[in-house]
Amino acid sequence: MAPFSAMPAQMNAFLARLGWILLLACACTVVRAQPVAGKEYLVLDPPRAVKSEQVEVLEFFYYGCPVCYEAQPYIARWQLAAGPSIELKRVPAVTDAWMSFARIYYALETTGLLPRLHWPVYDNHHFDGKRLNEEKNLLDWLDSNGVDGARFKQAYESYEVTQKVNEARKMLDTYNVKGVPSLVVDGHYVTSASLAGGVPQMMQVLEYLVARARDERNKK
Numbered sequence: 001m002a003p004f005s006a007m008p009a010q011m012n013a014f015l016a017r018l019g020w021i022l023l024l025a026c027a028c029t030v031v032r033a034q035p036v037a038g039k040e041y042l043v044l045d046p047p048r049a050v051k052s053e054q055v056e057v058l059e060f061f062y063y064g065c066p067v068c069y070e071a072q073p074y075i076a077r078w079q080l081a082a083g084p085s086i087e088l089k090r091v092p093a094v095t096d097a098w099m100s101f102a103r104i105y106y107a108l109e110t111t112g113l114l115p116r117l118h119w120p121v122y123d124n125h126h127f128d129g130k131r132l133n134e135e136k137n138l139l140d141w142l143d144s145n146g147v148d149g150a151r152f153k154q155a156y157e158s159y160e161v162t163q164k165v166n167e168a169r170k171m172l173d174t175y176n177v178k179g180v181p182s183l184v185v186d187g188h189y190v191t192s193a194s195l196a197g198g199v200p201q202m203m204q205v206l207e208y209l210v211a212r213a214r215d216e217r218n219k220k
Contacts, residue, residue: 035205041191048174048187054087055213057206058184060177062093063101064133068181069122071199078203086210090118093180094169100133106164107156117145186213 037043050056059075061068079088092102104121108114124141125132132138139149155161171177175184182192183202189209196202 035191035196035208040196040201040205041189041209042176042195044176044184044188044190048184050187052087054085055186055210055217056184057086057088057186057210058171058175059088059090060093060172060175060180060182060184061090062098062180063104063121063125064098065180066126067193067199069126071181071193071202072119072122074199074203078206082210085214091168091171092165093172093177094165099165100135102165102168103156103161104132104138106161106168107152107158109164110155110158110161111147111152113147113152117147120145183209185209186217188213188216 035041061071075088079086090105092098092105094102101121105114105118108117108121121132124130130137130141132141139153142149142152175182176190177184177192179192179194181199181202182190183206184190185206186209189212191202191205191209193199193202196205
């Protein structure tokens with residue numbers, strides 16, 4: 001047990017630590033302040049139609065985007081915690097320059113390979129530098145993952161995948177998406193890493209918007 005003579009020094013140290021804790025708490029409060037419409041997120045007016053019985057979250061992404069790559073672990077953890085109360089749908093952003101990766105996504109979906117290879121596309125393209133938007137590199141990568149390249153190429157060039165890519169291209173305008181990664185919540189709200197100020201901030205705004213959308217559904 002410390003002698004009584006040491007108590008003032010201990011108290012001063014305690015108060016100093018308490019001051020730092022309160023300062024950090026204030027900083028966290030500022031960071032976690034309620035998001036502002038027109039700043040951290042946009043309001044879609046009129047709202048877009050939603051068919052899902054759960055709160056719907058659309059993730060607009062591009063495999064070649066390093067910020068989308070950064071966002072994947074955050075989104076995966078959030079989805080796991082959210083459970084069945086939300087429905088997450090991925091939508092590849094389609095431009096002329098980004099067409100190949102959009103086709104890769106839908107070809108993986110069509111062939112049933114998406115659950116196994118969605119993350120490896122990101123990881124091997126960015127971390128390993130395999131440049132999977134180039135056909136030869138893609139076919140070599142598919143072979144290394146035990147995938148029939150001819151079967152995949154058939155899906156990649158199919159009418160079904162073409163239709164899905166065309167629909168995804170239109171959705172950029174439908175939901176007023178200007179960049180990736182962007183998240184659309186229940187047809188009402190759009191946020192993005194750019195609007196929110198980074199990926200962690202985007203996820204905080206997402207949680208706020210999902211809670212808001214859930215409350216709005218409960219009032220109907």
